[in-house]
Amino acid sequence: MTINIISKDGEANLRNNSFLAWQHIKMKYMDAIILVRHENEYYTFGSDAEIVAGLLNIEPVKDGEERITCRLPYYYTDWLLPKLVKAGYRVALGEPLYFKLKGVS
Template sequence: MTVNIISKEEESNQLSNSFLAWQHIKAKYSNAIILVRHDNEYYTFGSDAEVLSVMLGIEPERGDESRITWHVPHYATDWLLPKLVKAGYRVALCEPLYFKLKGVS
């Protein structure tokens, strides 16, 4: 079994890709809260992160370039999604279509 260790820079690049995916999807579905999966967590950014932090009372993080980020473990969607829908929000869960492993082309 091979274990790939990801540096903080690589992780930051991957989160940047998640942010770009969020921006792209948010442009199409501006009335929904967009949750983008990255590893074992769902991330959201910007205005969606602010909505979730106010609704749940959990402070968002300030990422690169003062970007507001909010994340939750994937299993927490079991309680999070019903709460958001009951509050009247539309929610889109975005999953990656493939995983690119380091060293594999």
């Protein structure tokens, strides 16, 4: 599945775009924990964030729009994924697709 979410405001919309991607994937895979990657971090939201935060023994954070969120460095997935699967969760990772359009700088 490919989700194309383009931000005109760049980094300012990072969390919103990550949330939109998470929400889109979550609609299709409601029973999975969704982790969406942006650069060197994975983001997750809502009840997924609460589950991940519980496994990491950290507090989930509310973002500027009062959404519960959790972010973690990408290299934590090597440690976190086996824990989630062993606990009986299905996991989906959202990876960005980057490409440069011809004639666009």
